[in-house]
Amino acid sequence: MKAVLPTLLGCLLLAACGGDSSDGAAPSTAAADTRPTPNQPQTPAPPPPEVLTCDRTPPNPLRNAYFGELHLHTVYSLDAVAAQLTPEGAYQFALGQPVAAPPYDAAGNSLIPPYQIDRPLDFAAITDHGEWLGERQLCEDPALDPVAYASPECQTYRQDRELGFLLFGGGWAGFGQLVQFPNLSLEEPLLLTDNEVHRPLFCGVTGEKCRAAARGPWLDIQLQAERFNQPGCFTAFNGYEYTMSPMSDNMHRNVIFVGDEVPEAPVSVYEAPDPSLLWQQLDEACTGDCDYLTIPHNSNLSNGRMFAGPDEDGYDIADKRRAEPLIEIFQVKGDSECVQAENGSPNDPLCDFEKLPATNFFEFFLGVNPIPAAPEHLNYVRHGLKEGLLIEESKGANPFQYGFIASTDSHFGLPGAVDEDNFVGHRDVPPAQGVKDDYFNNPGGLAVVWAEENTRESLFAAMQRKETYGTSGPRMQLRVFGGSTELLPEDLCQRGGRAFVETGYAAGVPMGGELHAGQGTPRFAVWATADTFPRENDRSVSVPLERVQIVKGWIEKDANGQSQAREQVYDIATGNSDWSLDDDTCQVSGDGPRQMCAVWDDPDFQADQSAFYYARVVEAPTCRWLTRQCLNAPADLDCSDPQEEWAACCEIENGNTPTRLQERAWASPIWYKQ
Structure with missing residues (x-):
């Protein structure tokens, strides 16, 4: 992705890419024409037999351990560039059914054998990005709005989904407030405002077209959660991801709802450009039996922001404690527990575990970081826990009194696909043969909840009281x-x-x-x-x-x-x-x-x-996982000029990864x- 930086900067300056008004054909690896783009979801089919025939066990007052996934993206996420699975397919995978996983050919057929989890999960939530649900629909389906479909932004997205995502995510909500680029003079920084001017022009003056187009996928996410939720057998939570990245620093949250009463639309960073506004607007939109919690993730990419104090970040500690009981300590983009660094955990060798060579999303996606890097230890949960004790001493309350979970953040729609021996990648289009992901990523982890029974209410209550833990994959x-x-x-x-x-x-x-x-x-x-x-x-x-x-x-x-x-x-x-x-x-x-x-x-x-x-x-x-996959590398692999699909194996030879x-x-x- 480093090579796209000059093109991306040009796109952001012009607020559009794609050149002329002709529509570009999608590359064969993207299989654009086969990706589902429902406008209004149809009445769902009956739940599969695997759900209906489950024997519900009575509640256990001593509580059971339930293994699941609270961070997952399907085809509805704009950055799920290689995905074809809808929420329906994701839930089928969570229940142990085989699915067609990436890569796909131009006709949408998987190029690898049917992919299956080793054991079904107990619960899952689909957390597609609340941002860009409508933009993606309009860019994929010409019947919704031909003008939007033909826009330069949508043409760019269909021609190159990676570049298209960086255009949408980098130019507007995802990389958010006060984005500045090196060697550029912008008279007005890219700001998030309350009139949504930073949605693409095709969304309309107030963003109304994109909000309307988002209703289809948001309703389908809810309908599939209801279809697959079987109390006592399998729990499907409604949810989405709030994707705030000011200056490309990760401040993302997964929003999980207790039941089927949810807001009419996800509260995204367009409407709520900071977490305090997110909680405020969720409180206003979440009425009746609606309740929610938000789960920060990837503090390792927050460039020191995730654990800023209330004076610096402007939040109310009581609001934060109520809305945010948990934090994601591990996922595909690395471990966020601790780091062996000065002022961090220099005497803990086990902190040297699945570390990313990046501190924010500029560095993660583009390999460069124009933003001054914060001290490394500020990005990690253990620092946040200690910082919370200090804040409590001065303020009387601890804003970082978090419980732990882990998840995958799979962008293939594969909840709980954590097997090191059978990792198919997580976001980019993987090769049919070769290394499936960047060397520094990993298959991700699982969320575990101690609850009386496998129901939304019981699991949600356990998450609120923090009787949870995370694993890096094993159960x-x-x-x-x-x-x-x-x-x-x-x-x-x-x-x-x-x-x-x-x-x-x-x-x-x-x-x-x-x-x-x-x-x-x-x-x-x-x-x-x-x-x-x-x-x-x-x-x-x-x-x-x-x-x-x-x-x-x-x-x-x-x-x-x-x-x-x-x-x-x-x-x-x-x-x-x-x-x-x-x-x-x-x-x-x-x-x-x-x-x-x-x-x-x-x-x-x-x-x-x-x-x-x-x-x-x-x-x-x-x-x-990388060591396992590189066992199949060509015997004559030359790391001075490696085949692209096996190049990551040279990171092992060069000592850059364990x-x-x-x-x-x-x-x-x-x-x-x-």
């Missing part, structure tokens, strides 16, 4: 309880699984909860089980656990009486293992622990220090408050 189960040394028994692990949970709830709080001064020295009980699904050695071997850790952050006074945020990582459980990995073949041997349990007291506890504690569970090493990884899970923190 590890993880439970954490916090209490005091006086109430939480030291022998909790020996009491068995049911007694562990019953006592944990009775004598403490689960992940996402709070402990308070006066309750005694904190004690934590962590129980983790490995994913038993066989992933290695041709699907014959499952992967054991390596360790369980507690990550603590706290506030203490320095010699001058100034409050400082600190952190420490404690290994609380390890096991005997003879596990080994052959990086040349990706074959594994040996074994290790299938479950770990530990009860841990904070040896450094100070009653006057506010703190957070979260558990991190780490698997034994396995091969990274050959192996350790999959993991992150539990929502428990907070100790003075």
